[in-house]
Amino acid sequence: MPKADSTGAAARVAAVDPRLTLQSVVRTFQVLEAVGRAGRPRSLGEIASMVSMDKSAVQRAVATLQGLGYLERAENGNGFVPGRRILDRTYDYLRMTPIIERATPVLIELRKTARERVDLSLLDDVSIVYAIRLQSKRENFPATLIGRRLPVFFTSGGRAMLALMDDAKVDDILDRSELRPITQKTIFDLPGIRGKIAEARRDGYALAVEESLIGEVVLAAAVTDADGAPIAAVHIAASLSEWTVADFRARFGPLALEAAKALSR
Amino acid sequence: MPKADSTGAAARVAAVDPRLTLQSVVRTFQVLEAVGRAGRPRSLGEIASMVSMDKSAVQRAVATLQGLGYLERAENGNGFVPGRRILDRTYDYLRMTPIIERATPVLIELRKTARERVDLSLLDDVSIVYAIRLQSKRENFPATLIGRRLPVFFTSGGRAMLALMDDAKVDDILDRSELRPITQKTIFDLPGIRGKIAEARRDGYALAVEESLIGEVVLAAAVTDADGAPIAAVHIAASLSEWTVADFRARFGPLALEAAKALSR
DNA sequence: TCGATCGTATCGAAATACGATACGAAACGG
DNA sequence: CCGTTTCGTATCGTATTTCGATACGATCGA
Numbered sequence: 089m090p091k092a093d094s095t096g097a098a099a100r101v102a103a104v105d106p107r108l109t110l111q112s113v114v115r116t117f118q119v120l121e122a123v124g125r126a127g128r129p130r131s132l133g134e135i136a137s138m139v140s141m142d143k144s145a146v147q148r149a150v151a152t153l154q155g156l157g158y159l160e161r162a163e164n165g166n167g168f169v170p171g172r173r174i175l176d177r178t179y180d181y182l183r184m185t186p187i188i189e190r191a192t193p194v195l196i197e198l199r200k201t202a203r204e205r206v207d208l209s210l211l212d213d214v215s216i217v218y219a220i221r222l223q224s225k226r227e228n229f230p231a232t233l234i235g236r237r238l239p240v241f242f243t244s245g246g247r248a249m250l251a252l253m254d255d256a257k258v259d260d261i262l263d264r265s266e267l268r269p270i271t272q273k274t275i276f277d278l279p280g281i282r283g284k285i286a287e288a289r290r291d292g293y294a295l296a297v298e299e300s301l302i303g304e305v306v307l308a309a310a311v312t313d314a315d316g317a318p319i320a321a322v323h324i325a326a327s328l329s330e331w332t333v334a335d336f337r338a339r340f341g342p343l344a345l346e347a348a349k350a351l352s353r
Numbered sequence: 354m355p356k357a358d359s360t361g362a363a364a365r366v367a368a369v370d371p372r373l374t375l376q377s378v379v380r381t382f383q384v385l386e387a388v389g390r391a392g393r394p395r396s397l398g399e400i401a402s403m404v405s406m407d408k409s410a411v412q413r414a415v416a417t418l419q420g421l422g423y424l425e426r427a428e429n430g431n432g433f434v435p436g437r438r439i440l441d442r443t444y445d446y447l448r449m450t451p452i453i454e455r456a457t458p459v460l461i462e463l464r465k466t467a468r469e470r471v472d473l474s475l476l477d478d479v480s481i482v483y484a485i486r487l488q489s490k491r492e493n494f495p496a497t498l499i500g501r502r503l504p505v506f507f508t509s510g511g512r513a514m515l516a517l518m519d520d521a522k523v524d525d526i527l528d529r530s531e532l533r534p535i536t537q538k539t540i541f542d543l544p545g546i547r548g549k550i551a552e553a554r555r556d557g558y559a560l561a562v563e564e565s566l567i568g569e570v571v572l573a574a575a576v577t578d579a580d581g582a583p584i585a586a587v588h589i590a591a592s593l594s595e596w597t598v599a600d601f602r603a604r605f606g607p608l609a610l611e612a613a614k615a616l617s618r
Numbered sequence: 619t620c621g622a623t624c625g626t627a628t629c630g631a632a633a634t635a636c637g638a639t640a641c642g643a644a645a646c647g648g
Numbered sequence: 649c650c651g652t653t654t655c656g657t658a659t660c661g662t663a664t665t666t667c668g669a670t671a672c673g674a675t676c677g678a
Contacts, residue, residue: 107658108416110635112666116378117421124445131624144668147626151373156382157477158442163451163578166624166675170446172477175484177423178443179500180389181435186428193491212422212437219440226458234499235444313428372627376665377635396655409637412657431644431655 115141116149120158120170129167178234187311187320188219191351195220195322198347202340205232207323209245209308212237214265216246216321231301238300241265241281242274244308245321247294248348250285252310252318258285273298293341293348295333303328305336309348322348380406381414385423385435394432443499452576452585453484456616460485460587463612467605470497472588474510474573477502479530481511481586496566503565506530506546507539509573510586512559513613515550517575517583523550538563558606558613560598568593570601574613587613 122138123130130138136146150168153159157173182188191208199206199222208220218236230236240246241262250258267276275281288294293309300306305328311320324340331339387403388395395403401411415433418424422438447453456473464471464487473485483501495501505511506527515523532541540546553559558574565571570593576585589605596604 105416105420105657108413109420110377110381110413110417112375112377112634113381113414113417114421116375117423120442121445124442124449127449133623142668144670145666148373148375148666149378151370151626152375152378155370155374156379158382169449170442172446172475172482174442174446175482175500176502177385177389177435177439177500179495179498179502180386181437181439182498182500183495184389184392184434189494192494192497196488196491210437210440217437217440223461226461229454229457230448232457233444233447235440235442235447237441237444370626397657398654407637409639410635413635416657 112149115139115145116152119146119149120153123159123168124170129162129164129169131167135168182219185219187351191220191311191320191322194347194350195222198322198324198343199224202324202343204340205323205325207245207325209243209321209323211240211246211249211319211321214261215239216243216249219320228301239265241267242269242276242296242299244294244296244306245310245323247281247284247288247296248308248310248321249318251288251294252312252316258282270300271298271302273302275299291337291341292345295337297333298328305331305333307337307340307344309344310352311348312352314353320351322351377414380404380410381417384411384414385418388424388433389435394427394429394434396432400433447484450484452616456485456576456585456587459612459615460487463587463589463608464489467589467608469605470588470590472510472590474508474586474588476505476511476514476584476586479526480504481508481514484585493566504530506532507534507541507561507564509559509561509571510575510588512546512549512553512561513573513575513586514583516553516559517577517581523547535565536563536567538567540564556602556606557610560602562598563593570596570598572602572605572609574606574609576613577617579618585616587616 118139119135119141122135132143132146132150135150136143139146150159154168154171157171159168160171161167162169187210188208195206195208203224205224205227206222207218209216209218215237218234221232221234223232238246240250250261262278262281267278269276275284284294293307295305295307297305304325306323306325308321308323310318311322313319322344324344326336326340383404384400384406387400397408397411397415400415401408404411415424419426419433419436422436424433425436426432427434452475453473460471460473468489470489470492471487472483474481474483480502483499486497486499488497503511505515515526527543527546532543534541540549549559558572560570560572562570569590571588571590573586573588575583576587578584587609589609591601591605
């Protein structure tokens with residue numbers, strides 16, 4: 089099995105039952121994802137080369153998605169961008185996911201107490217996905233959006249969840265993760281990661297110092313389901329210009345633990 | 354032409370070019386939307402009856418969506434719910450939409466000043482869709498989510514945007530809207546709506562008192578594009594238990610106007 | 619002015635999706 | 649306790665639907 093990349097892109101192409109898979113649907117989602125990945129409007133030709141499809145096939149996929157509202161023409165009229173109808177699915181997902189409904193009031197209270205950025209992330213195989221974000225400062229825009237996906241191994245939330253798994257499961261996840269750093273401080277060697285997991289097992293929460301963003305310190309505690317398996321994490325993030333790591337831990341570790349415990353079953 | 358319902362569902366089925374439309378893709382999205390609309394996990398049979406499709410066709414659509422991560426099995430194992438991969442598309446949309454990036458820091462500042470709930474909504478034909486939501490209190494959960502869609506005619510943001518359109522365009526939108534109230538205070542008669550639009554043209558911002566939620570007062574100012582056409586609105590929402598309408602207008606009208614002006618081109 | 623690329627449009631061939639059918643398991647009700 | 653329903657899963661021949669080559673006018677840049 090090839091390694092999944094840390095954003096889970098490989099899981100995307102790994103279809104389930106080939107007998108029951110609608111190929112034109114898979115291709116159409118590849119088009120939608122390619123446009124979203126681009127970062128700027130993409131033309132039919134560009135999309136075709138991104139997803140290795142015939143231009144005609146892309147034309148049909150784009151026309152269909154555009155008709156449904158999941159793609160739109162770019163402002164200037166050239167190229168295509170994700171469409172507003174996507175937010176309707178976002179609404180459905182947020183509304184129907186119990187942990188998000190339960191966590192919302194808890195995180196609002198937590199943010200009032202902590203007065204720092206507070207997030208809820210969801211475990212999704214080798215990555216975490218942010219589902220609730222309560223920011224308080226102007227920050228790096230893409231980094232603070234709902235839906236941001238990061239590898240479990242260098243995020244505090246991911247490590248808090250790894251800490252609750254048995255070693256075989258941890259090995260499996262780390263084995264399928266692409267251990268690539270994104271800052272100079274990212275810990276991405278296996279012994280280092282295992283050390284951070286051991287630390288999280290000791291403290292009950294996990295810590296990451298400048299591992300995803302320079303100048304930022306984050307800690308997180310895991311939320312479990314009825315079987316004790318981790319499903320989400322409560323994050324608290326602050327700036328190193330305002331906190332020492334020791335002070336940050338002492339102040340927010342207990343708060344994150346308490347919130348995560350209240351959300352667990 | 355049949356009336357679009359106020360949530361824009363009719364626009365969903367109105368395909369573009371039938372020659373270029375992938376029917377299996379349209380059907381699959383109908384399945385995805387049916388599951389999202391449900392509010393609780395749905396079985397294959399239920400979905401089939403919701404979208405008038407053969408059970409086999411639903412089976413294939415669900416298997417495909419599940420393989421891609423846009424649908425998941427419900428917790429107990431019975432039925433299907435929207436999947437985490439939806440949030441990846443959310444991320445793409447939020448990141449690639451310029452007005453959202455521009456508005457984020459402005460709304461954060463506005464919220465600090467106003468200390469009340471602040472939202473950004475996007476115009477989408479006969480409805481508005483919330484794209485940024487900065488809440489401060491525990492509130493009615495579904496009503497405060499990203500992606501919530503409401504008719505333009507009874508929302509303050511919708512009326513603020515209607516106020517910037519010429520009368521023909523206003524008539525067109527109202528004509529295609531389903532004028533149905535959702536609270537006892539919702540103004541849904543044409544003369545009443547036109548009166549509120551005239552009021553918005555006079556004040557520069559629009560007001561809605563308990564029209565979407567009892568006990569809540571909201572005002573909003575429109576954001577325009579380079580041509581002066583409305584594309585979004587800045588909302589400020591508060592509780593009638595803390596504010597009189599007059600005080601609320603005096604305090605927040607200028608703030609919303611200023612923020613919207615800063616975001617317009 | 620020329621060449622490349624944009625989005626759009628057409629059409630015959632065959633690959634792909636359709637939908638009827640069937641199965642074991644689990645949940646339900648008498 | 650057993651009959652009944654509904655769950656998700658699986659199979660397969662048919663023909664509907666998608667494929668992909670091709671072409672067109674418009675627009676943009678060199």
